[in-house]
Amino acid sequence: MEGSAAVEDRPGEHEALPIASFDDPHLQPYARDPKRAERLIAVLFVLGILGVIGYGAVFWQGGQTQLEGGFLGGGLFFIGFGLSAWGKYLLPQGPFVESRHPMSSPEPDREAMASAVVDRGKMVFRRRGFLGTLLGAGMGVFGIVATFPLIRSLGPKPGNALDTTNWKKGSRLVTMDGRPVSVHDLEVGGSLTVFPEGYTDSIRAEATDQTILVRAAASSIVTQPGRETWGPAGYLAYSKVCTHAGCPVGLYMEQTQQLLCPCHQSLFDVLDGAAPVFGPAPRPLPQLPLYVDAHGWLRAQAPYDQPVGPGFWERS
Ligand code: FES
Numbered sequence: 001m002e003g004s005a006a007v008e009d010r011p012g013e014h015e016a017l018p019i020a021s022f023d024d025p026h027l028q029p030y031a032r033d034p035k036r037a038e039r040l041i042a043v044l045f046v047l048g049i050l051g052v053i054g055y056g057a058v059f060w061q062g063g064q065t066q067l068e069g070g071f072l073g074g075g076l077f078f079i080g081f082g083l084s085a086w087g088k089y090l091l092p093q094g095p096f097v098e099s100r101h102p103m104s105s106p107e108p109d110r111e112a113m114a115s116a117v118v119d120r121g122k123m124v125f126r127r128r129g130f131l132g133t134l135l136g137a138g139m140g141v142f143g144i145v146a147t148f149p150l151i152r153s154l155g156p157k158p159g160n161a162l163d164t165t166n167w168k169k170g171s172r173l174v175t176m177d178g179r180p181v182s183v184h185d186l187e188v189g190g191s192l193t194v195f196p197e198g199y200t201d202s203i204r205a206e207a208t209d210q211t212i213l214v215r216a217a218a219s220s221i222v223t224q225p226g227r228e229t230w231g232p233a234g235y236l237a238y239s240k241v242c243t244h245a246g247c248p249v250g251l252y253m254e255q256t257q258q259l260l261c262p263c264h265q266s267l268f269d270v271l272d273g274a275a276p277v278f279g280p281a282p283r284p285l286p287q288l289p290l291y292v293d294a295h296g297w298l299r300a301q302a303p304y305d306q307p308v309g310p311g312f313w314e315r316s
Pocket residue numbers: 242243244245246247261262263264265266279280281
């Protein structure tokens with residue numbers, strides 16, 4: 001109680017505090033010529049915006065690492081330089097000394113001070129509305145351009161590329177270098193990776209067309225009911241794209257008549273329609289129906305009768 005009595009006795013405690021006016025030298029910008037400084041900062045912001053736009057344009061056109069780095073680095077440099085210059089040359093430099101009572105002020109005084117500070121702050125920034133607009137534009141452009149890597153990294157739309165292949169009725173089987181495969185090319189126990197003729201250079205050749213051809217016997221093989229004519233002269237062709245996660249099923253083991261996927265060791269029974277017998281693969285490898293034409297070339301009777309590859313491709 002003694003303390004509060006002492007506070008009440010302080011002279012001038014409840015008198016209103018003076019508020020600095022705009023003419024206060026401490027609130028004046030550091031720059032001798034604020035208009036000139038404003039113009040220079042505007043130029044820096046514009047250069048920054050052009051740099052960011054340049055980065056976005058190069059990235060959108062396919063990208064070139066050095067150019068992208070130069071444009072983005074330059075853009076951010078000029079925007080940052082402009083911000084620093086704005087703070088240094090156009091904002092009040094102080095030092096700020098606030099007159100205040102030794103103890104906390106009464107509530108009305110504090111509210112008056114808070115609103116005065118807010119209003120003054122707004123006015124100080126409002127005076128540089130043009131620079132604020134430019135800065136906002138720079139940030140906006142940067143935000144938009146920053147989404148380019150994300151958008152372009154998504155790559156082209158897959159369309160129905162994962163549902164179909166380039167295999168068609170009558171497609172001749174060829175090796176990677178385009179050489180047609182004849183019925184005499186493989187010994188029993190041999191295997192070969194084949195593609196539809198005319199498509200060895202396409203991206204889809206590796207993605208979905210790749211097919212493993214094995215010769216499992218000297219005479220025709222029926223792997224499933226309804227596939228009586230699909231395996232002429234012991235030749236069987238299966239999609240090479242694993243139905244688990246899409247790895248190439250590369251190894252034909254003649255003794256067990258199985259195909260092995262090296263990624264997670266799924267095994268497929270060659271003589272049973274490539275049904276999975278071990279590992280995580282959930283379904284058989286699709287079989288390509290074959291026939292031998294009048295000249296002895298191996299050809300596809302029809303396209304694959306189902307999408308190749310992992311199950312999630314079908315649901316895309
Ligand atoms: S991708 Fe073939 S077993 Fe996993």
